Amino acid sequence: MKRFPYIRWTIIGLFVGAMVINYLTRSILGVAAPAIMTEQNISSEQYSWITGAFQIGIMFQPVAGYLLDLIGLKTGFSLFVIVWSLITMAHGLVTGWMGFAALRGALGVVEGSGQPAGMKVVAEWFPARERGVAGGIYQIGASFGAVLAPPLVAWAVLNHSWRAAFFVAGGLGLIWVIAWLFWxxxxxxxxxxxxxxxxxxxxxQEASLAKQRKRPPIGELLRRRNLWAIAGARFLADPVWGMLSLWMPLYLVQVRNFDLAQIAMFAWLPFLAADLGCLFGPAVVAWLQRRGVNLIDARRGAFTLGAVLMMGMMFVGTVDSPVAAVALLSLGGFAHQTLSVTVITMSSDLFPQDQVATATGVSGTAANLGVLIFTLVLGSLVDEVGYQPFFILLGLLDLLGAALLWTLVRKPA
Structure with a gap:
């Protein structure tokens, strides 16, 4: 076969497609929630359990990461994508909130492979100086998948039903696997x-991070304080993504009186802003490094900047204009991905290649535990207290995450 000069970028480009589909399949439910809840007579509290089931399932990320470290990306990730595609399509056949909850839990288990797989691709295929950019590029797939969900659901509802959106998204995953196996x-x-x-x-690549063993040493990994610093920061950060992908469409319908057409027009904007954040975070890291800041401190600095920007979320519920509310939600998406891509990429800076998927899985479990707790509390209280207290909380949590990274992370020797 002819040899090409930039294979690593085609690999990450192909993986972006997987992340687009991964986040498209998980975002459809949030956009379709108003229609599904009306048709299926599902309450806000029941909806919180449906979304919570996904978060419980995705907390098995360490298992997914361990399997990817053990059997490799080509075979392991292909199996995960096939299964999540079939489960996604099954959403179009289910009725009742308990049926949705069961499918969401199963979907979370297999879709939890996405982040560990992405970080393993970055760790294997990129030198240290390019890892931040590569991580930012594949994270764009996550945001872009959420961007596609509103127009896909609007098309499905207007031309068929919300069920068609799940069939389309699942079919895309099965097509993607063919390209992955080939390349x-x-x-x-x-x-x-x-x-x-x-x-x-x-x-x-750092010589100390390139060593390979037959099995990832889980006990050794779990004793490392760097792992728990990253996990703690992600636990505090990811509830924002839960708000944007699972609750924002309901907020816009219930509080801002948006209809389906307006949801299709505006609900994707925070995720477009998140795409820009995926590039802004690595750019900040590179800018700091050019000024003599070492890699780990540069990543901590970019995370802290994102945490400061996240404070804008505190004002979403206080502005009168729906346009201003969407703008502040977009700032939240931008800030979240600025800091999220930064802290996720730190796994490839601090852990060997034979541990990076497992480490990313453990921190991903913490992230999704944060989303689970947040969404269950929101679902049980939102009808009584409204959304504003939760926006205030989201504006402050990442400042605590920044403090964890600055105090707990130790640079590699």
Whole structure:
């Protein structure tokens, strides 16, 4: 096969497609929630249990990460995508809130493979100086999947029913697997990788992080304070994403009186802003490094900047204009991905390649535990106290996350 000079970028580009589909499949429910809840007579509290089931399932990320570290990305991730695609399509056949909850729990288990797989791709295929950009690029897939959900659901409802959106998203996943099986291989075995690019990747990686063992040493990993610092920061950060992807469409309908057409026009804007945040975070890190700041401190600085910007979320419920509310939600999406892509990428800076997917899975479990607690509390109280107390909370949590990273993370020797 002809050898190409930039195989690593085609690999991350292909993986972006998986993340688009991953977040599209999980975001459809939030956009379709007003229609589903009306048709199925589902209450806000029952909806919180449906969304909570997904968060419980996705907390099995360490298992997914361990399996990916154990059997490799090509086979392991292909199986995960096939299963999540079939479960997504099954959403179009279910009725009743308990049926939705069961499917969401199962979907969470397999979709939890996305972040560990992405970080393993970054760790294997990119030198240290490019990992932030590569991580930001694949995180764009997460935001872009959420961008696509509102127009897809609007098309489905207007032309068929909300069920059609799940069938389309599941079918896209099955198509993607074919491309992955054809093109993906580790750098040492990729048939189109040139020697020059292989040497660039290997020479740019920390020798201490490139070692490989037959099984990821879980006990050793769980004793590392760096893991719990990253996990704690993600636990505090991810409730914002839960608000945007699971509750924002309901907020816009219930409080701002948006209809389906307005949801399709405006609900994707916070996720477009999040795409920009995926690029802004790595850009801040690179800017700080050019001024002599070391890599770990640069990542902590970018996270802190995102946490400061997140304070704008405190004012979403206080502004009179729906346009201003959407603008502040968009600022929240931008700020979240600025700091989220930064803290997720830190796993590849602090853990060896044979541990990075497992470490990302453990921190992902913490992140989704934060979303689970947040969404259950919101679902039980929102009809009584409204959304504003939760917006205030979201504006402050990431400042605590920044404090954790500055006090607990230790730089590699």
């Amino acid at each position: 993906y291989a580790p750098p040492g075995r990729h048939r189109a990788l040139s020697k020059g690019e292989h040497d660039l990747i290997v020479s740019g």
